[in-house]
Amino acid sequence: xxxxxxxxxxxxxxxxxxxxxxxxxxxxxxxxxxxxxxxxxxxxxxxxxxxxxxxxxxxxxxxxxxxxxxxxxxxxxxxxxxxxxxxxxxxxxxxxxxxxxxxxxxxxxxxxxxxxxxxxxxxxxxxxxxxxxxxxxxxxxxxxxxxxxxxxxxxxxxxxxxxxxxxxxxxxxxxxxxxxxxxxxxxxxxxxxxxxxxxxxxxxxxxxxxxxxxxxxxxxxxxxxxxxxxxxxxxxxxxxxxxxxxxxxxxxxxxxxxxxxxxxxxxxxxxxxxxxxxxxxxxxxxxxxxxxxxxxxxxxxxxxxxxxxxxxxxxxxxxxxxxxxxxxxxxxxxxxxxxxxxxxxxxxxxxxxxxxxxxxxxxxxxxxxxxxxxxxxxxxxxxxxxxxxxxxxxxxxxxxxxxxxxxxxxxxxxxxxxxxxxxxxxxxxxxxxxxxxxxxxxxxxxxxxxxxxxxxxxxxxxxxxxxxxxxxxxxxxxxxxxxx
Numbered sequence: 001x002x003x004x005x006x007x008x009x010x011x012x013x014x015x016x017x018x019x020x021x022x023x024x025x026x027x028x029x030x031x032x033x034x035x036x037x038x039x040x041x042x043x044x045x046x047x048x049x050x051x052x053x054x055x056x057x058x059x060x061x062x063x064x065x066x067x068x069x070x071x072x073x074x075x076x077x078x079x080x081x082x083x084x085x086x087x088x089x090x091x092x093x094x095x096x097x098x099x100x101x102x103x104x105x106x107x108x109x110x111x112x113x114x115x116x117x118x119x120x121x122x123x124x125x126x127x128x129x130x131x132x133x134x135x136x137x138x139x140x141x142x143x144x145x146x147x148x149x150x151x152x153x154x155x156x157x158x159x160x161x162x163x164x165x166x167x168x169x170x171x172x173x174x175x176x177x178x179x180x181x182x183x184x185x186x187x188x189x190x191x192x193x194x195x196x197x198x199x200x201x202x203x204x205x206x207x208x209x210x211x212x213x214x215x216x217x218x219x220x221x222x223x224x225x226x227x228x229x230x231x232x233x234x235x236x237x238x239x240x241x242x243x244x245x246x247x248x249x250x251x252x253x254x255x256x257x258x259x260x261x262x263x264x265x266x267x268x269x270x271x272x273x274x275x276x277x278x279x280x281x282x283x284x285x286x287x288x289x290x291x292x293x294x295x296x297x298x299x300x301x302x303x304x305x306x307x308x309x310x311x312x313x314x315x316x317x318x319x320x321x322x323x324x325x326x327x328x329x330x331x332x333x334x335x336x337x338x339x340x341x342x343x344x345x346x347x348x349x350x351x352x353x354x355x356x357x358x359x360x361x362x363x364x365x366x367x368x369x370x371x372x373x374x375x376x377x378x379x380x381x382x383x384x385x386x387x388x389x390x391x392x393x394x395x396x397x398x399x400x401x402x403x404x405x406x407x408x409x410x411x412x413x414x415x416x417x418x419x420x421x422x423x424x425x426x427x428x429x430x431x432x433x434x435x436x437x438x439x440x441x442x443x444x445x446x447x448x449x450x451x452x453x454x455x456x457x458x459x460x461x462x463x464x465x466x467x468x469x470x471x472x473x474x475x476x477x478x479x480x481x482x483x484x
Contacts, residue, residue, distance in 0.1 A: 005062065005073060006145040007053055008046035015042065015197065018225045022196050022260075024233040032196050037242050038233070040256035044103045045147060045197045047095060047255075048075060060091045065142050066359070067135060072142040075105040078116045079361040085350035089300035093343065096304015100433075101442040102257040104194025106297050108148025111202040112138060113360060114290035115219065115275050120358035122282050130275050131358075137221060137273060141200065149198035149224065151189035151262060152290060154206040163209070163216040173203055173264060174215045175277060182270040183277060185218065188263045191449070195260040196231050198224050203264075205276070208284030217283040219276035220269045228267040231260045236441045248400040248429055251436025259441065291460070292349075292365040294451040295372035299346015302375050305443050306339035306382055312434050313386040319427045320391065321419040331385045338378040345371035366464040369457040376454040379447040383438040390434045397431055 006014070015033040022029040029035050033042070052061040052073050063077040063084065064070070079085050088109075095103045116138070119130040141148060154163075157171035166172070173187030189203065202221045209217040222229060241249050242256065250256075276282060314332055317323040349367035356362050387394050393416070403412050403425070418427045437443045448454070475482070 004143065004145065005052055005071065006049050008049040011046055011049045011145070011147070012042060014199065018199070018223075020196055020225045020231060021229065022231045022233065029233075032231075037239065038196060038256075038258050040242060040250075040252070040254060041101075041104065041194065041258040042197050044099045044101050044255040044257065045105060045194060047099050048073065048103055048105050049145070051094065051098070057094065060087050060094060063087075065139075067139055068142065070142070073145050075109045075147075076112065076138070076142045076145065077109075078113055078138070079353070080359065081355075081361055082351055082353040085296070085353045085361055085363055086347060089296065089343075089346040089350050092297055092300030093304040093307070096301045097307050098304075099255040100252050100305060100308040100437065101255045102193055102301070102446060104197055104257065105147055106301065107150030107152070107193060107294065108198065108200070108202055109150075110290050110293040110297065111150035111152075111204055112141065112148060113293050114204070114286055115202070117356045117358040117360040117362070118282055118286045118289055119275050120360075121285070121356075122276070122279055124357070126279065128279070133272050134275050137275075144199075146199040147194070147197060148200045148202050148221070149192055149195050149262075150290070150294075151192055151195075151201050151203045152206050152287070153190050153192075155188050155190050155261075156206070163213045172206065172213075172216045173218065175218050176215075176266065178277075179268075182268055183218070183220070183274060185220070185264050185267050185269060188261055190261055191234075192231075192260045192262045193257060193446075195224065195262050196233070196258070200224060201226075201229070201262065204286055204290060205283040207287060209280040211280060214278045214280040217276060217278055217280040218274075219286065220274045222264075222267055222269055222273065226267055228265040230263040230265065232263065234259045234261065237439050238436075246400040248403065248425070249432060251429075251432035251434070253429075257442045288365070288460070289362065291452055291456070292363050292368040295368040295457065296346055296349050296363045298375040298447070298451060299342050299344075299349070299371040302379055302443070302447055303339050303343040303346070305437065306335070306342070306379065309382060309386050309434070309437050309443070310335045310339060312430055312437070313389045316386075316390045316427075316430050316434065319418045319422045319430060320389075322389075328389060331389060335382045335385050338382055342371065342374050342378055345374055366461065369460040369464070372451055373454065373457045373461065375447050376457070379444055383444055386434055387438055390431060393431045394435045394438070397428060397435070403428065 020032045022032040051057045063074050065072045119134045123131045154172040157166045163172035170187050175183050176186045177184035204219045247253050317328050349363040352364035353361045413424045417424050
């Protein structure tokens with residue numbers, strides 16, 4: 001692989017070198033890097049390379065490695081100050097604006113950042129060598145500008161039972177064998193965004209483990225094409241439109257996302273790629289660190305997508321001839337307000353970041369969770385307003401093939417016309433873009449479930465809110481003495 005910052009072309013070529021085992025519609029995909037269904041998702045990742053090569057965005061998209069002193073892609077960088085955290089959010093908003101979809105490198109980035117501090121603290125307490133291993137791996141990732149897939153979400157089985165209590169012991173990724181040269185792991189990770197566009201899979205535990213679950217307290221990295229790794233692409237709304245050969249019905253004509261179920265069928269991992277193995281008392285810290293960084297992200301990426309949706313709604317209002325109506329302008333104003341509120345939270349948790357013993361900067365966890373809690377709500381209201389403005393065609397628009405049909409196309413040109421100055425096809429294209437965003441995975445489903453469910457954030461918000469201290473503030477002002 002080419003050393004240093006990759007170009008988009010080098011990245012796309014690197015995917016062709018992988019020997020991935022990918023399944024879709026019950027069939028093995030022969031050439032995943034050239035699969036028409038997932039090409040748009042590759043384009044979205046490629047944008048992270050394109051903008052890193054643009055001098056205009058170099059300060060946002062790249063950073064100086066604290067390990068090598070070399071310029072690296074910010075998606076492989078460990079934040080060394082609060083400014084790095086702020087630039088992370090701004091970078092994600094920019095990419096959301098440029099792609100209108102998930103650009104898939106965030107989870108891997110946050111896995112790297114979380115591991116940088118947790119492995120350090122683990123070594124300090126237990127005298128292990130995980131941090132040195134991790135730093136060597138990080139150098140490899142940085143110098144080759146690799147895409148890492150952060151794999152945290154286990155399939156979980158019966159949610160009322162712990163990993164070791166499951167009838168099937170493989171429903172959480174676990175160590176099934178320890179060898180002199182490494183470990184063997186088995187299990188699966190669900191909802192893996194951008195899995196087949198990644199070079200490495202960084203596995204983390206999905207929850208805090210105790211002694212009886214120590215075999216599940218494991219973190220490691222494996223190549224995405226390692227022996228025993230299988231990728232099963234998940235269905236998404238209107239996904240097979242990308243196999244039909246058209247363009248208009250896609251809505252977003254160039255970019256998309258994808259998720260996969262990633263199966264580890266007795267995968268061997270050498271010790272130099274193992275970052276946690278049985279030290280269950282550190283599993284909770286790794287989960288919480290990762291979650292804080294990933295919840296911070298949503299104040300950036302989803303506001304970038306929100307910018308696109310706001311623009312689409314405003315454009316549809318123009319195409320429909322109602323942009324001057326007061327109620328339309330009020331709805332667009334509300335969308336802007338909600339979007340900027342999410343962004344403000346993402347920036348706030350970054351500005352209030354602080355230095356950990358490893359030197360890595362951590363976001364303010366309380367504000368990061370508040371950020372993501374807003375994201376589980378506000379995009380849904382924004383989507384509702386966008387659908388309101390766009391009209392019922394979002395759900396009933398005839399196909400692109402009908403538009404191009406010589407017999408009926410002329411009727412669609414005639415009867416789907418909005419403002420006289422706007423070509424009918426432009427109105428159809430914008431309707432499809434809104435449909436793509438408000439009914440797809442990358443905006444609403446990710447807003448709800450990405451980085452944990454809404455209840456996960458509420459638990460952390462209550463835990464981190466220092467409620468007892470707040471009670472004492474109120475008692476002091478009310479003149480209530482402390483209880484002896």
